[in-house]
Amino acid sequence: MTVKTRDRLGASLLLLFVIVLWAQRDYLTPFGGIFPDRVMIIMAFLLVLDLILSFTPYASLKEKEEDKKEEETHFIKMVIVAVLLLLWAGLLRYFGFILSSISAFSIISWFLSERRDLRHLLTSVFVAVVLTYSLVYIFEHLLAVPLPKGTIYE
Amino acid sequence: MKTKVLRILPFLLMVIAVLVIPPGVQAGDYPSKPLTYIVCFNPGGESDLTARIQEKALEKYYGHDVIITYKIGGGGAIGWSELVRSKPDGYTIAGDNLPHIILQPLMRKNAGYNTLDLKQIYIFESTPDILVVHKDSQFKTLQDFIKYAKEHPGVVTVGGSGSNTANHLGTILLEKAAGIKLTYIPFSGSGTAVPALLGKHVTALMTYSTMAVRYKDKFRPLAIASEKRMEVLPDVPTFKELGYNVVEGAYRGVAAPPGTPDHIVNYLADVFDKVMHDPEVIKKMNENGFKIEYMKPAEATAFVKQKMKQYKALLEEMGLIKK
Amino acid sequence: MHLNSKLLDSIEMLEHILGGITNIFTAKNLLLVVAGTVSGMVVGAMPGLTAVMAVALLVPFTYTMDPTSGLVTLGAVYMGCIYGGAFSAILINTPGTPSSIGTTFDGYPMARKGKGEEAIITATIASAFGGIVGVIALIFLSPLLAEVALKFGPAEYFWVGVFGLTIVSSLVTGSFLKGITGAAFGVLISTIGIAPIGGDVRFTFGIPSLQGGVELIVALIGLFCIPEILKMVYNDVKTQEVLGYNKEKGVMWKTLKYVLSRPGNLIRSSIIGTVVGILPGAGGNIANLVAYNEARRASKEPEKFGTGIPDGIVATESANNAVVGGGMIPLVTLGIPGAPPDAIIYGVLMLQGLRPGPELFSERADITFTFMISLGVAAIVMVPVGIYGGRLLTRVVSIVPTRFLVPGIGIFTIIGSYAIRNNFTDVFLMILFGIIGFALRYLGYHPAPIVLGLILGPIMENGLVQTYLIGQKYSVPWLALVVDPLSWILIALCIFSFMWPYFGYLKRFIKLSSTNR
Numbered sequence: 001m002t003v004k005t006r007d008r009l010g011a012s013l014l015l016l017f018v019i020v021l022w023a024q025r026d027y028l029t030p031f032g033g034i035f036p037d038r039v040m041i042i043m044a045f046l047l048v049l050d051l052i053l054s055f056t057p058y059a060s061l062k063e064k065e066e067d068k069k070e071e072e073t074h075f076i077k078m079v080i081v082a083v084l085l086l087l088w089a090g091l092l093r094y095f096g097f098i099l100s101s102i103s104a105f106s107i108i109s110w111f112l113s114e115r116r117d118l119r120h121l122l123t124s125v126f127v128a129v130v131l132t133y134s135l136v137y138i139f140e141h142l143l144a145v146p147l148p149k150g151t152i153y154e
Numbered sequence: 155m156k157t158k159v160l161r162i163l164p165f166l167l168m169v170i171a172v173l174v175i176p177p178g179v180q181a182g183d184y185p186s187k188p189l190t191y192i193v194c195f196n197p198g199g200e201s202d203l204t205a206r207i208q209e210k211a212l213e214k215y216y217g218h219d220v221i222i223t224y225k226i227g228g229g230g231a232i233g234w235s236e237l238v239r240s241k242p243d244g245y246t247i248a249g250d251n252l253p254h255i256i257l258q259p260l261m262r263k264n265a266g267y268n269t270l271d272l273k274q275i276y277i278f279e280s281t282p283d284i285l286v287v288h289k290d291s292q293f294k295t296l297q298d299f300i301k302y303a304k305e306h307p308g309v310v311t312v313g314g315s316g317s318n319t320a321n322h323l324g325t326i327l328l329e330k331a332a333g334i335k336l337t338y339i340p341f342s343g344s345g346t347a348v349p350a351l352l353g354k355h356v357t358a359l360m361t362y363s364t365m366a367v368r369y370k371d372k373f374r375p376l377a378i379a380s381e382k383r384m385e386v387l388p389d390v391p392t393f394k395e396l397g398y399n400v401v402e403g404a405y406r407g408v409a410a411p412p413g414t415p416d417h418i419v420n421y422l423a424d425v426f427d428k429v430m431h432d433p434e435v436i437k438k439m440n441e442n443g444f445k446i447e448y449m450k451p452a453e454a455t456a457f458v459k460q461k462m463k464q465y466k467a468l469l470e471e472m473g474l475i476k477k
Numbered sequence: 478m479h480l481n482s483k484l485l486d487s488i489e490m491l492e493h494i495l496g497g498i499t500n501i502f503t504a505k506n507l508l509l510v511v512a513g514t515v516s517g518m519v520v521g522a523m524p525g526l527t528a529v530m531a532v533a534l535l536v537p538f539t540y541t542m543d544p545t546s547g548l549v550t551l552g553a554v555y556m557g558c559i560y561g562g563a564f565s566a567i568l569i570n571t572p573g574t575p576s577s578i579g580t581t582f583d584g585y586p587m588a589r590k591g592k593g594e595e596a597i598i599t600a601t602i603a604s605a606f607g608g609i610v611g612v613i614a615l616i617f618l619s620p621l622l623a624e625v626a627l628k629f630g631p632a633e634y635f636w637v638g639v640f641g642l643t644i645v646s647s648l649v650t651g652s653f654l655k656g657i658t659g660a661a662f663g664v665l666i667s668t669i670g671i672a673p674i675g676g677d678v679r680f681t682f683g684i685p686s687l688q689g690g691v692e693l694i695v696a697l698i699g700l701f702c703i704p705e706i707l708k709m710v711y712n713d714v715k716t717q718e719v720l721g722y723n724k725e726k727g728v729m730w731k732t733l734k735y736v737l738s739r740p741g742n743l744i745r746s747s748i749i750g751t752v753v754g755i756l757p758g759a760g761g762n763i764a765n766l767v768a769y770n771e772a773r774r775a776s777k778e779p780e781k782f783g784t785g786i787p788d789g790i791v792a793t794e795s796a797n798n799a800v801v802g803g804g805m806i807p808l809v810t811l812g813i814p815g816a817p818p819d820a821i822i823y824g825v826l827m828l829q830g831l832r833p834g835p836e837l838f839s840e841r842a843d844i845t846f847t848f849m850i851s852l853g854v855a856a857i858v859m860v861p862v863g864i865y866g867g868r869l870l871t872r873v874v875s876i877v878p879t880r881f882l883v884p885g886i887g888i889f890t891i892i893g894s895y896a897i898r899n900n901f902t903d904v905f906l907m908i909l910f911g912i913i914g915f916a917l918r919y920l921g922y923h924p925a926p927i928v929l930g931l932i933l934g935p936i937m938e939n940g941l942v943q944t945y946l947i948g949q950k951y952s953v954p955w956l957a958l959v960v961d962p963l964s965w966i967l968i969a970l971c972i973f974s975f976m977w978p979y980f981g982y983l984k985r986f987i988k989l990s991s992t993n994r
Contacts, residue, residue: 003921006919006920006921007920007921009920010655010917010920010921010922011658013916013920014658014662014922017662017665018665021665021680024679024680024681024682025679026677027672027675027677027679028261028474028675028676028677028678029317029474029672029675029676029677030675031317031672031674031675031677031942031945031946032672032674032675032676032677032679033677034941034942034945035668035937035938035941035942036665036668036679036680036938039661039664039665039668039934040665042661043658043661043662043665046654046657046658046661047658049654050654050655050658053654072713073711073712073713074710074711074712074713075711077710077711077713078707078710078711081706081707081710081883082707082908082912082915085703085887085908085911086905086908086909086912088887088891088908089891089901089904089905089907089908090905092891092895092901092904093901097891097892097895101888101891104884104887105884105885105887105888108880108883108884108887109880109881109883109884110880111880112710112879112880112883113880124880127881128884131885131888132888135888135892138538139537139538139892139896143538143540143541143542144541145537145540145541145892145896146221146223146896146899147892147895147896148895148901196827196828196830197828197829197830198829198830198831199830202830223899224898224899225898225899225900226689226898227670227688227689227690227692227898228670228671228688228689228690229671229676231671231685231688231689232686232688232689232898232900235685235686236900261676262678262688263678264683264685265685265688266685266686266688306950308949308950309950311946311947316673316676317672317673317674317675317676318676337946337947337949337950338946339631339674339943339946339947340673340674340675340676340943341939341943342673342935342939345830345832345836346832348836349626349627349834349835349836350630350631352627352835353627353628353629353630355630355631355947356947
């Protein structure tokens with residue numbers, strides 16, 4: 001992605017966020033909106049300015065300066081890890097800390113191995129189990145920090 | 155390769171077994187498990203302070219451990235909406251707070267709970283509103299204060315803890331009773347308002363009795379919004395004595411999730427009754443400027459209902475809620 | 478009379494300091510300092526794991542501790558982490574934390590020349606020295622500043638917020654426009670939930686649990702930790718080769734003598750670190766580069782910098798550790814984090830019911846002074862740990878493969894975001910923030926301004942609306958924002974920091990036009 005497209009994409013997405021918030025404006029008192037309304041207006045102004053700048057010669061100047069050669073990247077791999085992390089967070093409520101962490105840790109660790117074979121699966125599960133149980137021991141027993149139990153056990 | 159797998163297999167099976175077998179659920183008479191006591195406000199605030207004072211006595215009379223946890227946010231709403239969704243087995247209770255539990259459902263589209271969802275167990279304390287000024291202030295009495303406010307409408311600023319709190323309502327009631335116009339400045343929490351008066355950025359504070367006790371040597375209390383004078387502040391007259399009908403303050407108690415069996419609620423009410431009669435607890439509560447209340451479930455519920463009517467009328471008058 | 482009260486104040490402060498020293502030298506607190514320093518060093522030595530991350534990942538350990546123990550532990554983690562970054566900078570040529578970027582310039586060439594141990598010892602001495610200078614500034618400056626803070630009314634707090642946002646936007650890398658936009662984004666996120674004044678429910682997307690707003694620590698963990706691990710996957714980070722080093726006899730004393738024989742560099746860099754620390758939002762990543770440049774400018778042999786001389790390491794490592802103490806100064810007095818990791822310490826202060834300001838130096842003085850002194854103790858503890866355990870540490874750290882590191886960090890972020898208020902929505906929000914943070918960073922928006930916006934948002938909102946209310950007595954209520962002379966000073970500072978990025982252009986322009994002539 002070029003600097004120009006990044007600029008435009010970023011500004012558009014943030015502008016969308018501001019619009020979504022603006023659509024939710026529903027203040028009961030005259031005070032609730034004083035601050036956020038002004039911030040939204042300022043932010044929208046800055047974003048529009050950024051968008052306009054990306055169409056001027058100034059942007060192509062910047063492009064020459066900053067456009068380095070792209071390194072080899074792994075976009076799909078990253079998206080999968082992000083989704084796995086979201087699943088981990090989402091399943092926490094139902095399966096509890098122990099089960100969800102062991103499975104999520106094992107899957108992510110196995111997925112990131114150089115070779116996805118049985119040996120790497122076993123080491124992944126092993127590390128996941130040891131780490132999860134030690135953390136449960138430290139937090140629940142030593143520090144008295146409660147971790148989620150999971151609703152499926154109730 | 156295969157033998158390696160075989161060697162690890164028993165271990166794996168064990169792990170799976172540990173994971174799948176649910177933690178044992180014990181049946182038996184109430185109470186047989188630790189009690190979870192949710193505090194819905196920041197540590198160091200009045201709710202937390204009370205829970206910490208009660209903790210020891212509570213464990214003694216309850217007979218099992220008491221676990222104090224925090225679910226903070228939304229002026230208490232996060233904790234209370236969590237409570238109404240908890241299992242009504244009597245092992246989860248939360249501290250609750252008037253007028254918050256009444257005003258939030260009235261003023262928010264979806265506060266996450268209804269006032270009467272919270273099953274009142276016991277109301278154990280109140281902190282009356284108290285009007286204080288800085289020690290160096292030109293105002294020596296409430297009369298001075300009101301006289302000045304009459305001559306300068308809107309110039310006198312009164313700080314307090316948040317919007318739609320007992321402090322806010324107390325200020326409004328005073329405005330009405332004395333026929334004056336004040337400017338109420340909300341701060342986030344009673345503690346945050348204190349530096350504002352110390353630095354003289356506001357004229358006065360409408361705060362809780364606890365703060366007046368804690369900052370005795372820096373602030374001058376003008377009047378207290380209780381029915382009778384408080385023992386820890388014997389020299390502070392009530393608004394009523396001075397001819398203004400202002401009685402307002404925060405009440406705190408504990409509540410259980412809706413559907414909690416009555417015998418459990420009554421059992422817990424008895425436990426809290428004993429806690430609040432404990433000499434050690436009484437001593438600490440008084441030292442900190444709390445006024446102890448003894449309202450059992452029926453009485454507490456009736457009190458909440460009565461306050462609901464009163465606040466609703468007041469808010470409608472102020473135009474803050476639609477009829 | 479006036480003198481008398483000053484004297485009384487000094488005596489009181491001396492009492493607090495002594496009290497802090499006695500508090501810290503208990504078995505429990507000393508143990509926590511050592512444990513915190515070592516854990517900080519471990520995380521700091523891992524390339525890509527920053528000091529903010531170290532503090533964010535280890536914050537759940539302190540949830541159930543009493544305020545003193547919790548703060549002491551996190552302070553030590555922070556101090557240790559900044560120092561730990563030097564190991565990977567010197568031995569792998571990858572800064573362990575951005576605060577050690579400058580350390581690679583001379584550290585790695587030294588290690589290549591076989592002077593690894595000398596480089597490590599230099600970094601150790603400089604770090605400890607810088608750390609202690611920062612802490613001394615913290616102990617003696619902040620009580621004074623806290624008194625001044627009492628004079629700050631709502632209008633002043635609003636302007637302090639504006640100042641913080643403009644300065645961080647102009648200091649972070651990338652465009653100023655993007656910096657200030659990111660800050661506005663953070664401010665907007667902070668307005669989610671109940672309005673502090675008025676009590677309106679805002680921007681909750683219909684979700685009741687958003688009434689409580691976005692918990693600061695949850696957003697911090699998400700914004701600082703998740704993007705890092707996603708980046709590891711995205712760039713497919715491989716573990717690097719570590720340069721070994723051998724123990725030599727006498728190197729220790731030789732190095733110590735060399736470093737201390739040139740106190741100018743040490744003191745100058747420590748002061749730079751402290752001052753950069755005090756500036757809101759600017760942390761070790763900026764301080765170490767500024768100090769490096771200044772050291773080169775002041776040196777008699779500037780051409781030797783970058784070839785592997787100890788002076789470069791002295792500059793960067795003393796500056797970045799001085800940031801630790803310096804950055805706490807605005808934190809404990811005004812509630813404004815001086816450097817990004819302080820943002821998390823701020824969250825912990827809030828969690829423990831400790832409000833920044835004069836109260837921390839009167840009613841809560843026992844906690845505050847113990848915490849401040851513990852930072853100094855941590856700086857001292859680093860010396861033996863680093864010199865004797867450093868080799869083992871780098872060995873262990875450099876063999877942790879990415880496939881364990883990624884889910885391993887993940888598990889800590891999940892504990893940290895859940896346990897803070899036992900809320901499942903928070904965990905989900907944390908990951909979501911992380912993904913958004915990663916995307917925004919890719920699109921050119923740095924997380925530091927966003928985070929500062931998150932923290933300063935409520936301060937600014939309270940200040941602005943309270944000022945508006947106080948201003949009801951004027952015909953134009955907003956006049957109250959500018960009536961106080963104290964506000965004028967702050968407004969001048971805002972304008973200055975707002976113009977700052979353009980000074981660079983101006984300087985370049987003048988230079989350009991003069992060389993053209």
